[in-house]
Amino acid sequence: MSTEDETPALRPHGEAKPGYSLDIRLWKVTKVIRKARPYQLRWVVGGKVNSATFATSALAENRSSELRQAMRRGEAFDIASGQPESEVRAAAEAAKVSEEEPPLRWFEFCREYIAGRWRTSAAKTREGIADGLAAVSLAMVKRGDDVPADEELRLAFRWGIIPANAGEDPPADLKAAYDWLTTTDRPVGDVADAAVFEDVLYRLGYKLDGTPAAGDTYRRRRRALNTALEHAVVAGDLSENPLQRVRRKHVGSNDVVDRRVLVNALQARQLLAAVSYVGSWDRCRGRRLVAFYAVLYYAGLRPAEAVGLKRSDCHLPDTGWGTLTLRETRPVSGKQWTDSGERHDRRGLKAREAKSDRPVPIPPVLVTILRVHLDTFGTAKEGRVFGNERGGVVGSSTYWRVWEEAREYALPPERVESPLAGRPYDLRHACITRWLNAGVPIAEVARRVGNSPEVIHRRYHGCIDGHEEAANAKIALALEEEGDMP
Structure with missing residues (x-):
């Protein structure tokens, strides 16, 4: 049975400008075998097949509805990208604006984010967020000659993001690190770059000396980064949270009490x-x-x-x-x-x-x-x-x-x-x-x-005393019943 939409959208006949087409066919949403984004939408523009996948059927149907409405309005679609002309035009305008306005940089984003959470957070929460983002910041600065030590960069970050210190001169022993941090930091969008993000993940799970961080430390840092990136998505500074694409690192639990x-x-x-x-x-x-x-x-x-x-x-x-x-x-x-x-x-x-x-x-x-x-x-x-x-x-x-x-x-x-x-x-x-x-x-x-x-x-x-002995007794009884013990 064909998956092509049996109720085609109405499109007035006309001519499209070069690179665009009014010859559009839209298929129904289908489900494919995959763990992530299993719902697929396919459509054809000027003989070229386009597809997109979604995490839920609702998201896929919403996108299908958007394309169908553009077809009903008589919009031509870009053959290269498969997008309606209005979306291509909006994307071009947004790109032009982004060229005119410098992208938001990492340190300024962190300072604004922490300032927004400061009033409603406990002191330990504030410190935990600052520590997590300070670790990530080591991956969000460009390296070069005379780069300050990582420990100095961390201390400068923790000092600089405190709202009360905004506009103040940093302490003399942190000035070089603070200047480096605020002039060579990357745009927030660079966190999605594959090489940068790999270093971000490393900073979450390892200490400055290269040894693995404790499980609680890793989880606290990851939680701090995740909430910050979700905020960046909501604010429009990121298109998606790259941390959501990464399977959570399995860290052995270190919170079991040591009997010693x-x-x-x-x-x-x-x-x-x-x-x-x-x-x-x-x-x-x-x-x-x-x-x-x-x-x-x-x-x-x-x-x-x-x-x-x-x-x-x-x-x-x-x-x-x-x-x-x-x-x-x-x-x-x-x-x-x-x-x-x-x-x-x-x-x-x-x-x-x-x-x-x-x-x-x-x-x-x-x-x-x-x-x-x-x-x-x-x-x-x-x-x-x-x-x-x-x-x-x-x-x-x-x-x-x-x-x-x-x-x-x-x-x-x-x-x-x-x-x-x-x-x-x-x-x-x-x-x-x-x-x-x-x-x-x-x-x-x-x-x-x-x-x-x-x-x-x-x-x-x-x-708890006796648990090991009780377990041994149960195992011994089973072995005895099976004839493996005298």
């Missing part, structure tokens, strides 16, 4: 005791943070949640279990990324509505630790449970340094060099693992720690 970082109950108590010995006794540098690490280990808080914890969020009865009601986090970002100019941003709970909270029951041992802490040190500014010596926000560098010193006190030398409790965050991992091994349902663990059950299952499945 998990401490047992005795090791945890030794570490908490060692924290109190860090620093001089009168300045209390370590003693101020014993309860801080304790809420990570006994309640599964994230460090940013512990930093933002307030006395009014704590129910600490004289006996029995208490409750911490989490409402705010204080993630660390550079001063340049926050609206307040402080290093700590002020955000709601991760992956929750801005004003939602998360109650976490806490055992009597943690209730006692917190009561002793508050009796000894009181509250910091804004009623926060934890503060530095001046009552300010506990900085990440502070609780990292104290933890590193405490590990040297609490662990034998061979364990200090091991991954065991290498980060304060590993106390949260130990808490979650302990709850799972105690038989607490995954859904309840997820609710208490602010994750989805899927994340808990994926990250901690290999840490």
Whole structure:
């Protein structure tokens, strides 16, 4: 059966100018065997067959309708391109305009894009976008003699795209890199060039030293670039997002918890005791943070949640279990990324509505630790449970340094060099693992720690005691039934 349109469009007879034809035949949309753009539209202009493919049948039918309407208007079609005369004329006018107006360049595009997202984005999101686009920018500048080092170009980019720095002179140590970045950057459209785009993909997945980037880093960079290119398409700076044509790079997940970082109950108590010995006794540098690490280990808080914890969020009865009601986090970002100019941003709970909270029951041992802490040190500014010596926000560098010193006190030398409790965050991992091994349902663990059950299952499945033995027993039983085991 012929696929030619059985209802031909009406075309008045006449003569077409050279290179154009009124002899046009349009076929119905057909589906071909291919994974991408499987819908095909074919038409003939002056004996020359033209075709176009589309991702959906709706897009193909829309294009067919556009061509049919041009035929009904009596338009001649360009034989070389197969396009209606009106489209050829519009394309020529657009090309003329683009010749008169210089194309939008990469750095200016990034600066405008980030400025548009700045007001509605958290500080960590701003920094993440800047980091991803800074990596890509190394592929979007032309190379030559005296090109600054890649690290300098990245730093210059991160400085230059901050809205508050627009119109300001760059720092002296970044001036050469900033000048190179803003004078040799490519037009945005060059991202679709095959050679340039290959380098873009490389920058997404590799660090400056040529080693592969972590899976989370790659995914964050790719996400930042993808949203920026989608914006460029909407704004008319790109005809399509070239990243959509590339199959996502498979990166092994590195977010599965390493069992070697998990401490047992005795090791945890030794570490908490060692924290109190860090620093001089009168300045209390370590003693101020014993309860801080304790809420990570006994309640599964994230460090940013512990930093933002307030006395009014704590129910600490004289006996029995208490409750911490989490409402705010204080993630660390550079001063340049926050609206307040402080290093700590002020955000709601991760992956929750801005004003939602998360109650976490806490055992009597943690209730006692917190009561002793508050009796000894009181509250910091804004009623926060934890503060530095001046009552300010506990900085990440502070609780990292104290933890590193405490590990040297609490662990034998061979364990200090091991991954065991290498980060304060590993106390949260130990808490979650302990709850799972105690038989607490995954859904309840997820609710208490602010994750989805899927994340808990994926990250901690290999840490649950008895799973390997149970799997071995099932395999042994199968082998025994098949006669392969005595």
